[in-house]
Amino acid sequence: MSGVQSQFRAALLDPERSVPEGLVGADGQPTEKRFAVYRNNVTVALTEALRSAFPVLEKLLGDENFASLARLYARAHPPRTPMMMHYGVDMPEFLAAFQPLAHIGYLPDVAHLELAMRRAYHAGDVAPFDAERLSQITPDRLMASTLRLAPAVQLVPSQWPLFDIWRYNMQAGADKPRAIAQPVLVARRLFDPAPFPLTTAQAAWVAATQDGNTLAGAQDAAASIDPDFDLTPLLTLLLQQGCIADITTPKD
Amino acid sequence: MLDATLTPPRLPAAPGVGYKAQHFNALRDDPGPVKWIEVHAENYMxxxxxxxxxxxxxxxxxxxxVHGVGLSIGGEQPLDQDHLTRLAHLLDWLEPASFSEHLAWSTHGAEFLDDLLPLPYTxxxxxxxxxHIDQVQTRLGRRLLLxxxxxxxxxSQSTWSETDFLAELVRRTGCGLLLDVNNVFISATNLDYTPQGYVDAYPIDAVGEIHVGGHDHDHDDQGAPLLIDSHGRKTAEPVWDLLRHTLQRTGPAPVLVEWDNDVPEWPILQAEAERAALALQSATAGS
Structure with a gap:
């Protein structure tokens, strides 16, 4: 695309470029500093959007490092839609390929978790699910049933102690991260998303359920990782945190 | 062209505030003179x-x-139909009294630049x-305030003044106007004309809403004053003066206080709304 706006856009995100012709001040003269207002507005807007999307990353990296990272990210990945609430979706991949931070291997997973928290915040609402409904279904039919999880429920797989890392950075006095694999479930009971640590077997159960498997299928997926898998603690968590939207029982 | 009489603006001729989530309880418990709120469309999509x-x-x-910041009405490329659909959905369920957007562009190619960028007036x-305005009004089935x-x-290639450009848009599309007097003061200072002259030349009958807000001070390369539209502080005194001058022409109108950055505690924003209420009272008394 040619035209004024192409030149304007090119100079906007690249401070090395000269100011497009025809942009003048009150005296009719070209003006570097006046154009810089737009450059600065865009840089600040995108940096602030990333800052509010990734508070834990900012804490881990420090203000200045995060600001540098945000500028590089914004140049490589300008927003693709006016929905700024989801800006930053490419951050995990960007971090995974970013050599200067390659020594902090868990950063991409932290970015995944923060994006999941944001998606959960804006996800659709569901009516409260009555746990009594589960006890009214015979065990055989229950295992052939399918649970539908609430749109706010997000699963973030990780080989890192992801929940511990999140908590250590967000809660004063929290324990240091342990050396364990810690997938995270994000749930939103009313309006505020919260992360919960899962075992890898529990994560496999949630993933299988999100894929539309029956309770029996999800049980198999979890048992393939942990033969002694017991659903009870996970089901309690899901019910308490409003993660279950509905259950579909098989037709007779 | 949209028949403007179908959906006349229904915002009250009273103070409003740009809504911030942290003011939810305070605003509801103690609104003071605030009769209406404005929200950025994209935050509720x-x-x-x-x-x-x-x-x-x-x-x-x-x-x-509902105040949109992402439609890029001044863009060189066609409107983003997906975004128009999201807007239509929001307006459908929320049924706001008014919808406004900007004479600016922000989308280029597949990129959204998250700022209100300027265009030449030709x-x-x-x-x-x-x-673009025609398409928006037809798709949304309501009048747009620009x-x-x-x-x-x-x-340098502009051949229209901004006020004539806006008047001609109103004539061609039947749209209404949102007159931001803080923007007028900023532009007039930066481009060296009188803000009162701008308001006097403005197509005042089309005004459906007025904005005030804060700005920052800087200087350009030659040392001339350069005001920045920051929405991060109280409305400046000369902008309140310009509001009173404007209200002499419009009569009572919906006046919004915008404060988007370094958002203060509710009482400070409420005090700004009180100032808008006073300006509205003096306009009524003087008219």
Whole structure:
């Protein structure tokens, strides 16, 4: 695309470029500093959007490092839609390929978790699910049933102690991260998303359920990782945190 | 062209505030003179959660204005139809009293640049912006209020004044106008004309809403004053003067206090709304 706006856009995100012709001040003269207002507005807007999307990353990296990272990210990945609430979706991949931070291997997973928290915040609402409904279904039919999880429920797989890392950075006095694999479930009971640590077997159960498997299928997926898998603690968590939207029982 | 009489603006001729989630309780418990709120459309385009719940609660108490910042009406390229659909959905369920957007562009190619960028005022841009406004009003089935930009520079190729450009858009599309007097003051200072002269030349009958807000001070390369539209502090005294001058022409109108950055505690924003209420009272008394 040619035209004024192409030149304007090119100079906007690249401070090395000269100011497009025809942009003048009150005296009719070209003006570097006046154009810089737009450059600065865009840089600040995108940096602030990333800052509010990734508070834990900012804490881990420090203000200045995060600001540098945000500028590089914004140049490589300008927003693709006016929905700024989801800006930053490419951050995990960007971090995974970013050599200067390659020594902090868990950063991409932290970015995944923060994006999941944001998606959960804006996800659709569901009516409260009555746990009594589960006890009214015979065990055989229950295992052939399918649970539908609430749109706010997000699963973030990780080989890192992801929940511990999140908590250590967000809660004063929290324990240091342990050396364990810690997938995270994000749930939103009313309006505020919260992360919960899962075992890898529990994560496999949630993933299988999100894929539309029956309770029996999800049980198999979890048992393939942990033969002694017991659903009870996970089901309690899901019910308490409003993660279950509905259950579909098989037709007779 | 949209028949403007179908959906006349229904915002009350009273003070409103740009809504911030942290003011939810304070605003509802102690609104002071505030009769309406304005929200940025794009912040409510998620599927649910707290943003939607707050709006559903607030609309029982206040009139609501939806203010878009992402439509890129001044863009060289066709309008983003997906974004128009999202807007239509929001306006459908929220049923706000007013919808407004900007004389600016922000989308280029597949990129959204998250700022309100300026355009030259020529016959070609006039035709394109009019066409875009027409599409928006037809798709949304309602009249759009178009806001004047805050300018830091001018385009040497412009052949229309901003006020004539806006008047011609109103004539061609039947749209209404959102007159941001802070933007007028900023642009007039930066481009060296008188803000009162701008207001006097402005197509005042089309005004459906007025904005005030704060700006920052800087200087350009030659040391001339350069005001920045920051929405991060109290409205400056000369902008209140310009509001009173404007209200002499419009009569009572909906006046919004914008404060988007370094957002203060509610009482400070409420005090700004009180100043808008005073300006409205003096306009009524003087008219």
């Amino acid at each position: 998620g599927d649910g959660g707290r943003p939607h719940a707050q709006l559903r609660a607030l609309r029982d108490q206040f009139s609501v204005s 016959d070609a841009t006039l035709a394109r912006v009019a066409e 806001e004047n930009p805050s300018s830091y520079l001018a385009f």
